Every structure is written in structure tokens, then in C-alpha cells.
Amino acid sequence: MLSIRVLTLFPDMFPGPLGDSLSGKALEKGLWSLEAVDIRGFTEDVHKTVDDTPFGGGAGMVMKPDIVSRAVESVKPRGRMIFLSPRGKPLTQDLVKELAAEEHLTLLCGRYEGLDQRVIDYYDMEEVSIGDYVLSGGELGAMVLMDACVRLLDGVMGNADTPEEESFENGLLEYPHYTRPSVWEAPDGSSHPVPEILTSGHHAKIAAWRHEQAERLTEGRRPDLWEAYTQKKAVNSK
Numbered sequence: 430m431l432s433i434r435v436l437t438l439f440p441d442m443f444p445g446p447l448g449d450s451l452s453g454k455a456l457e458k459g460l461w462s463l464e465a466v467d468i469r470g471f472t473e474d475v476h477k478t479v480d481d482t483p484f485g486g487g488a489g490m491v492m493k494p495d496i497v498s499r500a501v502e503s504v505k506p507r508g509r510m511i512f513l514s515p516r517g518k519p520l521t522q523d524l525v526k527e528l529a530a531e532e533h534l535t536l537l538c539g540r541y542e543g544l545d546q547r548v549i550d551y552y553d554m555e556e557v558s559i560g561d562y563v564l565s566g567g568e569l570g571a572m573v574l575m576d577a578c579v580r581l582l583d584g585v586m587g588n589a590d591t592p593e594e595e596s597f598e599n600g601l602l603e604y605p606h607y608t609r610p611s612v613w614e615a616p617d618g619s620s621h622p623v624p625e626i627l628t629s630g631h632h633a634k635i636a637a638w639r640h641e642q643a644e645r646l647t648e649g650r651r652p653d654l655w656e657a658y659t660q661k662k663a664v665n666s667k
Contacts, residue, residue, distance in 0.1 A: 430459065430460060430461060430462065430532075431460075431461040431462075431529065431531065431532065431533075431534065431578065431579070431582060432461070432462045432464075432508075432532060432533045432534070433461065433462065433463050433464070433533075433534045433535075433536065433575060434463075434464045434465075434466055434504045434507070434533075434534070434535045434536070435463070435464070435465050435466065435535075435536045435537075435538060435568075435571050436466045436468055436497070436500050436501065436504070436535065436536070436537045436538065437465055437466070437467070437468060437538040437566075437567075437568055437571075438467070438468050438469055438479060438538070438540050438566070439538075439566070439568055440465035440466065440467045441465075442465075442568050443463060443465040443568075443572075444456065444463055444465075445572060446572065446576075447463065447572060447575055447576060447579070451579070451580060451585055451586065452575070452576055452579045452580065452585070454585075455579055455582065455584070455585045458584070460579075460582050460583070460584050460585055461579050461582060463575070466500055466503065466504060467500075468492075468496060468497060468500045470500075471496050471499035471500045471503070472496055478493070478496075479492055479493060479496050479497075480492050480493060480540075480541050481493055483542065487542075488542070489541055489542030490541040490542060491541060491542050491543060491544070491545055492539060492540060492541060492543065492544045492545060493545065494544075494545035494547050494548045497537070497544060497545070497548050498548055498551070501535070501537070501548070501552060504535055506532075506533050507533060507535040508531055508532060508533025508534050508535060509528065509531050509533070509534055509535070509555065510535045510537065510552055510553070510554045510555065511528075511534065511535070511536045511537065511554065511555050511556075511557050511574070512537045512539065512544065512549055512554040512555070512556050512557070512567070513536065513537070513538055513539060513557060513558075513559070513567030513570035513571050513574070514539060514543070514556040514557070514558060514567070515558050515560075515561070515562070515563050515564075516556060516558065517555070517556030517557040517558040518555070518556065518557060518558065519557075519558055519559075519560075520557050520558065520559050520573070520574055520577070521597070522577075522597035522598060524557070525574070525577040525578055525581065526581065528574070528578050529577075529578040529579075529581040529582060534578075536567075536571045536574065536575070537554065537567065538566055538567030538568045538570070538571050539566060539567045540565075540566040540567070557570075557574065558570070559573045559574065597654075599643075600647075600654060600657060600658040600661060601640075601643040601644060601646075601647045601654070601658060602643060602646045602647045602650060602651060602654070603643060603646075604639040604640070604642040604643040604646070605642055605646075607623045607624065607627055611623050611628060624638070626638045644658075
């Protein structure tokens, strides 16, 4: 079972959307556990101060190392410690697989201008980013990371083959999907049939078509993934 602790200034944000759908059902079944730890509960002043002005000047406030450290020390075992940060390494499917295989994860959600670097260094936290943009805090990033991990746990997904066919699993974006009706009548009266190959019943040809579509989408939308994919393909062909 995967046990996750989230250190946050806003514990009421959890489980949030993770309490619904597949992740919520898995939480109820005990396939994973979640505890939200309120960092503000480790303050000692009447105002419950968790931040202060940065040394060297500059805009914004910084989360205090003493307060955050007390919150971290309250969590045992901590397992791998992740600090959600826009300057962290990208959250990839390979990293998600690593994290999903852990017994314990501790996720620290930053706020304001960030967290005192000394705490990050002392606890040897891994900094992880969910994308090249800035959010108001790490809570949404933590939810994204948890959702990606939980769906890989045994017993969470209904179809065991599903994760293997999704985007990034083989270095490509996922192929397009279609379902009934076989001919969709759009609001403007135009007819849009399903690609004929998908109704052929020829599984080998369908698989080849899907792979071709995945390659085409990846090359057009994600040149970074396409370059890595073609390089790996060239090496494997030698």
C-alpha cells in the first residue's frame, strides 16, 4: 500500500478531487492512504506565523525553516520527500512509476515565494515540477502527482492493459479514440464516420493504424518526445 503525507498550509484542500472517482474508491478500499499535515499547527506565536521576509531583500515572503522542520519531523516514516516547485525536475511517467512503487511519500507544498533553501538541503528533498508555469502553491501539483501515482497501483484501474496503452508509456502520445455511434451527426448536419479501419475487425491492421496515428501526433505536437523516440528507435534497430 502507498502511504502519502502532504505537508500544507491548507489541509482542507485534501483529498479534494482525489476523494472521487478511481482514486477515491481506492482510498476507501485501503489501496492507498492520505494524511494532510497542517504546517501552521507547528507555529508557537499567537499569530501562527509561517513566513518572513527574505534575506537580501526582494518581493514576497519565504516559508520559515524552523516551522517547516517541525512539521517534517512529525512525519515518520517519511520515505521519499518531494517538494513541489516550478524549478524542480519535470514530473514524467517514468518518475511517476518510481514514486508509485514506494511505500511512503512525503509531499511538501510551498506557498508565497517559496521555502527556505536550508530545509530543502537538510532533508535532501527532491524538487519536482508539474510544468513550466507558476501556481499559487504546491497543493494542486501534489494532487496531480498523487493522481498519477494512485492510478498505477494494483487494483485501482479496471482494465490492467489500460496504462500500457496511454500517452508516454512507449514514448509516444496516445492514438485517437472513437466509440458509438459509428456515424456521428454534428450540430451543423454534417456526418462524421469512424475511420473504416476500426470497424474492419482486422486486429493487426488496427494496431498498425493506431501506432501510425500515435507517431503522427507525437511528431506534430511534441517534437521533444519525437526526437527522443526516434533516437531510441534507431539505437534498438542496430
